[in-house]
Amino acid sequence: MRIEAKNLSWGVPGKTIVRDVTLTVASGETVGLIGPNGSGKSSLLRCIAGLRTPDAGSVVYDGEDIARWPARQRALKMAFVEQTADTDSDLRVAEVAMLGRTAHRSRWRGPDASDHAKVAAALARLDLEGLADRPWKQLSGGERQRAHLARALAQDTQALLLDEPLNHLDVRHQLELMELVHSTTQTVVVALHDLALAARYCDRLVLMHRGTVVAEGAGADVLTSSWLRDVFDVEAEVGRDSLGHLAVGYREPAR
Numbered sequence: 001m002r003i004e005a006k007n008l009s010w011g012v013p014g015k016t017i018v019r020d021v022t023l024t025v026a027s028g029e030t031v032g033l034i035g036p037n038g039s040g041k042s043s044l045l046r047c048i049a050g051l052r053t054p055d056a057g058s059v060v061y062d063g064e065d066i067a068r069w070p071a072r073q074r075a076l077k078m079a080f081v082e083q084t085a086d087t088d089s090d091l092r093v094a095e096v097a098m099l100g101r102t103a104h105r106s107r108w109r110g111p112d113a114s115d116h117a118k119v120a121a122a123l124a125r126l127d128l129e130g131l132a133d134r135p136w137k138q139l140s141g142g143e144r145q146r147a148h149l150a151r152a153l154a155q156d157t158q159a160l161l162l163d164e165p166l167n168h169l170d171v172r173h174q175l176e177l178m179e180l181v182h183s184t185t186q187t188v189v190v191a192l193h194d195l196a197l198a199a200r201y202c203d204r205l206v207l208m209h210r211g212t213v214v215a216e217g218a219g220a221d222v223l224t225s226s227w228l229r230d231v232f233d234v235e236a237e238v239g240r241d242s243l244g245h246l247a248v249g250y251r252e253p254a255r
């Protein structure tokens with residue numbers, strides 16, 4: 001599934017929040033969206049997910065403009081985990097994951113063996129098998145995040161859109177999740193604040209600043225001292241750690 005944003009702009013009265021963004025994500029590619037708070041990452045993801053109607057430009061999946069897609073078709077094509085995803089209900093973890101199967105069923109049919117198999121596989125990938133029957137309200141923040149990710153995997157779509165999926169996750173689950181998004185055949189757009197993990201696991205990074213894309217490319221091309229200074233307003237040195245991965249060392253902010 002190839003995803004394109006073409007000259008996309010979106011805003012609210014008096015404020016343009018996403019400004020003329022053009023972005024192509026190849027089928028199977030994992031693209032990391034990075035940028036400081038308020039740079040427009042979530043807004044762009046919501047446009048790409050079809051939850052915001054662009055003021056200008058378009059979002060195109062495999063050549064089709066999604067503006068005309070009904071919600072069910074969107075749910076069959078893309079799964080989206082939002083940053084503040086919450087579920088205000090008495091559902092259990094397996095039932096939250098089963099929500100991902102909704103678009104695959106007719107309204108009158110309950111889950112079948114294939115739905116249960118997809119949910120079981122998704123729970124296993126997110127290390128949640130032991131919590132399948134646990135009520136949602138009893139989960140920790142990281143367990144809730146993983147349950148939402150399991151819901152998105154159970155949805156079994158060709159595109160996966162993730163907004164800060166590492167929120168609340170401990171380091172092992174962060175690494176496992178990034179490994180998962182790196183190795184999946186799905187097309188992934190993932191907004192991340194951890195720049196080193198973004199560079200390590202994404203095929204390409206897209207740097208946003210004030211609603212627009214200012215740089216894109218391989219981690220080493222985007223994570224440079226000058227971009228970090230210009231966009232994040234930090235003094236930093238970029239090098240390699242002992243494993244050969246990009247590492248960013250930050251200096252104290254000037255006062």
Ligand SMILES: Nc1ncnc2c1ncn2[C@@H]1O[C@H](COP(=O)(O)OP(=O)(O)OP(=O)(O)O)[C@@H](O)[C@H]1O
Nearest residue numbers: 012017035036037038039040041042043044083191
């Ligand atoms: N519905 C809205 N009404 C008014 N302002 C909005 C709305 N949605 C987003 N914004 C503003 O647009 C800007 C971009 O927000 P967005 O959530 O897209 O940024 P972000 O890059 O995802 O930030 P963060 O890293 O903090 O999650 C912010 O200044 C935000 O306050």
